[in-house]
Amino acid sequence: MLEVVGLSKSYGTGASATHAVQCLEFAVEELEFVGIVGPSGAGKTTLLKCMAGLLAPTSGQTLLRGKPVTGPPPELAVVFQDYSRSLFAWMTVRRNVLLPLTNKPEIRDPARVADEALAAVGLKGFEEHYPWQLSGGMQQRVAIARALAYQPKVLLMDEPFASVDAQTRAELEDLVLRVREQFGVTIVLVTHDIDEAVYMSDRVVILSRPPSTVQEILPIDLPRPRDQVDTKALPEFASLRARIYEAIMQPAAAAGV
Amino acid sequence: MAARLNALPRTRSGSLLLGAVGIALALLLWQLAPALGLVDSDNLPGASAVLSELASLAGTDAFWSAVGSTLAGAGLGLAIAVVAGVALGVLMGSSTIAWHALRPTVEFLRPVPGVALIPVAILVFGPSMQSDVFLVAFGCVWVMLIQTLYGVRDVDEVALQTARSYGLTHAQRIRWVQLPSSLPYIATGLRISSSIALIVAVTAELVAGNAGLGKSISLAQSVGQTEEMYALIVAAGILGIAVHVVFGGLERRFLHWHQSQRAGGDR
Numbered sequence: 001m002l003e004v005v006g007l008s009k010s011y012g013t014g015a016s017a018t019h020a021v022q023c024l025e026f027a028v029e030e031l032e033f034v035g036i037v038g039p040s041g042a043g044k045t046t047l048l049k050c051m052a053g054l055l056a057p058t059s060g061q062t063l064l065r066g067k068p069v070t071g072p073p074p075e076l077a078v079v080f081q082d083y084s085r086s087l088f089a090w091m092t093v094r095r096n097v098l099l100p101l102t103n104k105p106e107i108r109d110p111a112r113v114a115d116e117a118l119a120a121v122g123l124k125g126f127e128e129h130y131p132w133q134l135s136g137g138m139q140q141r142v143a144i145a146r147a148l149a150y151q152p153k154v155l156l157m158d159e160p161f162a163s164v165d166a167q168t169r170a171e172l173e174d175l176v177l178r179v180r181e182q183f184g185v186t187i188v189l190v191t192h193d194i195d196e197a198v199y200m201s202d203r204v205v206i207l208s209r210p211p212s213t214v215q216e217i218l219p220i221d222l223p224r225p226r227d228q229v230d231t232k233a234l235p236e237f238a239s240l241r242a243r244i245y246e247a248i249m250q251p252a253a254a255a256g257v
Numbered sequence: 258m259a260a261r262l263n264a265l266p267r268t269r270s271g272s273l274l275l276g277a278v279g280i281a282l283a284l285l286l287w288q289l290a291p292a293l294g295l296v297d298s299d300n301l302p303g304a305s306a307v308l309s310e311l312a313s314l315a316g317t318d319a320f321w322s323a324v325g326s327t328l329a330g331a332g333l334g335l336a337i338a339v340v341a342g343v344a345l346g347v348l349m350g351s352s353t354i355a356w357h358a359l360r361p362t363v364e365f366l367r368p369v370p371g372v373a374l375i376p377v378a379i380l381v382f383g384p385s386m387q388s389d390v391f392l393v394a395f396g397c398v399w400v401m402l403i404q405t406l407y408g409v410r411d412v413d414e415v416a417l418q419t420a421r422s423y424g425l426t427h428a429q430r431i432r433w434v435q436l437p438s439s440l441p442y443i444a445t446g447l448r449i450s451s452s453i454a455l456i457v458a459v460t461a462e463l464v465a466g467n468a469g470l471g472k473s474i475s476l477a478q479s480v481g482q483t484e485e486m487y488a489l490i491v492a493a494g495i496l497g498i499a500v501h502v503v504f505g506g507l508e509r510r511f512l513h514w515h516q517s518q519r520a521g522g523d524r
Contacts, residue, residue, distance in 0.1 A: 054418055078422040085415035090437040090514045099433055100423035130514050150423060 001186050002028040002051070002154055006060035009046050019211035020046040023060065026205050026214055028154075028188055033180065035197030036190045038207030038215075039248050044190045047207075048158050051188065052078045064154065074104065077147035081159040083139040087131040087146075093118065094127040097146045107151065117149035118142075120179050137168035144176065148183050155180075157189045161196065170228050173200055177226060194244045198237060199226055206247050216247055302484045311488035320473075323489075324496065327469035330386055331458035334393020338450060342398045343443060346405025350439075351431055363402065371396030371457050375464050384466040389458050396457040397450035404446030408439020441515050444508045451500050459493055470496070 007024040010017045020043035028034045038044055049055035051062045053072040062069040064076065077100075080086040087096050094114055101110040118127060121141040131139050140160060147155055157176075161169040177200060180187055191197050197204045201220050208215040220240060222231055231237055265271035284304045291298035314320045348355045349363075371392055378388035412435045420434045462471025470493050477486040512518045 049418075052422055054422060072422045072424055074424050076422075078419070080415055080419060082415050085413045086419045088416060088434065088437070090440070091433075100425070102429065103424050103426070132514070132516075132519065 001030040001032070001065065002188070003063040004047075004051065004060075005063060007047070007050055007057050007062065008059045009043065009050055009055065010058045021050075021207070022211040022213055024207075024212070024214055026217060028186060031184060031186055033177075033187045033189070033200055033202045035201035035204045036188065036207065037192065037194055037197045037204060037244060037248065038212060039209050040192060041210055042207040042212045043210055044192075044207060045158055047212075048078070048156050048188070048190050052076060052156050054078075075153040077150045077152035077155050079140075079143050079147050079155065079157045079160045081162050083136065083143045083163070084131070086143055087139055089130065089132055092128050092130055093123065093134070093142050096131065096142060097149050100146060100150045104150070110149075113151070114145075114149050117145040120148065120182060121145045121175060135168075137164045137172060140164060140172060141175070144172075144179070148179060148185075151183075152185060154186045154188065157187065159191055160189070162192070169196075174228065176200070194241050194248070195232070198222075198240050198244065199228075199231060204244060206244060218244065299483065302487060306484050307487040307491060310484040311491055314485065314488050314492070320489075320492075323468065323470050323473045324492065326386065326389075326467070327455070327458050327462065327471070327493075327496070330389030330461070330467065330469060331393050331454040333386075334390040334458070335397055335450060335454040337390065337394040338397035338401050338454075339447065341394070342401025342446070343405045345398075346402045347409055347431060347436065349402070350406045350409025351427070351435065363399070367399040367403075371453075372460050372464075375461060378461065379465050384468075386467065388465055389461050389467050389469065392461045393454045393457045396453050400450045400453065401443070401446045404442045404449075405439060408442030409435050411442070412438045441512055441517065444504075444512055448501070448504050448508065451504050452497065455493070455497055455500060 004024050004026050008019070008022045010019045012018060024047060026034075036044055036047065046055065050057045051069065053062075053069045053076070056070075064073050067073075069076075088099070091099065094111075097114040097117060098110055101107050101113065104110075107113055115124075115127065118124060121144050123138065123141055123145060126134065126138070126142075131142060134142065140163075144160070160176075161172050164172065173196060176187070189197070189200060198220055204218045204220060205214055206216045206218065207213070218240065222234060222236060222240075265275055287301075287304040289303075290296050291301050291303050345359070345363075349359055350356075374392060374395055375388075378392050382388035382391060409431075416434055416438065417430065420430045425433065458469065459471040459474075461467055462469035463475050464471075466472055466475075470489055474486055474489045474493070477483075477489060509518055
């Protein structure tokens with residue numbers, strides 16, 4: 001579905017250049033949920049922007065169904081961390097969800113699609129509100145509904161729950177797992193939260209310290225549907241999170257070989 | 258007593274009351290200054306004489322036609338400045354080519370005081386409405402341009418990336434993201450240039466003799482109608498306040514979604 005092939009991104013040139021990510025290599029299968037974790041400053045967001053076609057990689061590329069990504073592809077949507085900046089304050093919730101559908105002629109009835117997406121995230125009745133009239137968690141739901149209404153094959157999420165409180169975060173995690181099945185999307189989630197990555201993912205890609213490479217790809221063989229209490233109480237959950245924690249904490253030199 | 262006085266500015270009616278008291282005191286001072294011989298009443302008639310003159314002027318067609326001419330000149334000039342300024346501002350704010358090509362010219366023309374062009378306007382248009390419109394447009398366009406430019410450049414990076422990630426074209430991003438998000442800047446530009454428009458229009462009428470309040474003021478002065486002159490000056494001031502109120506209302510109407518205008522809706 002989505003392949004990252006030898007992807008590198010450096011900022012600046014020559015001796016003063018900073019290498020954010022280097023020769024990244026991994027693939028995401030259709031309908032898979034892949035979490036990307038790494039120490040802070042590991043270039044997770046850089047990687048996501050390159051995958052989204054928002055940032056041109058220095059070398060290497062991303063392939064979406066075999067085609068190189070050179071600009072934002074119509075089969076792909078992004079949910080950003082900062083919902084208050086990503087949503088358009090001058091538009092109602094419904095207008096926010098409708099705007100991206102402007103260039104999607106294959107969506108015949110955008111109004112219905114928008115309302116269904118809003119209903120799926122539990123925001124029925126808030127269509128005519130403005131984003132700033134809603135709580136943080138509800139605003140991020142609007143952003144998720146907007147992404148779903150766009151009917152993407154791949155949904156990229158950049159730390160989507162980092163700005164909401166712990167309880168809302170758990171609710172939104174379960175919401176995303178639910179709508180993923182309903183809408184049939186492949187999801188790549190960038191997060192700094194190891195628990196979240198283990199709880200939600202089928203596989204977790206662990207990035208090393210910058211210049212970041214793929215340090216390890218860990219399959220998460222936990223049963224689905226996942227449950228905030230039961231899944232997190234499993235001994236496998238604890239051992240998986242411990243393993244990722246150690247991988248992220250150990251110095252890059254010792255990680256190789 | 259002191260505590261109750263300090264509490265006054267905190268309520269709307271209290272602050273209105275304080276404002277009314279201030280105006281009454283200013284009018285009283287104006288009334289007393291000539292009456293007590295502090296100033297020559299030939300140069301500055303008392304408030305009551307000027308205000309009653311204004312009341313009788315308000316019953317004449319000549320007065321309203323002067324007000325109409327001033328408003329038409331200022332309004333038309335402002336409209337041209339807004340259209341041209343916003344268009345140029347969007348162009349310069351969203352295209353690096355336009356920015357580099359136009360910036361030197363704009364930087365050269367911008368500091369030229371609008372009123373310095375009055376002789377040019379007289380030469381080209383004569384004492385006519387066109388010269389009013391031209392001078393007002395020139396006086397206002399730079400503020401509109403610069404404000405729009407800043408607004409377009411200040412658009413949130415995340416909002417813009419969101420729009421790009423959803424495949425919105427350059428023109429769609431300008432229409433749906435950059436223009437609305439720069440509205441607060443454009444509104445500030447409008448508020449500033451609406452005052453400039455009135456000042457330039459009245460000045461042009463005073464100097465160039467185009468029909469309007471400015472010309473009426475200079476006429477009244479030249480024939481020694483001091484009370485009428487002051488009444489017209491007061492009228493020009495009232496016009497300024499009215500313009501300010503109208504544009505403030507427009508700002509609230511169109512920027513209801515912006516932080517500065519939200520009435521406790523933020524959660």
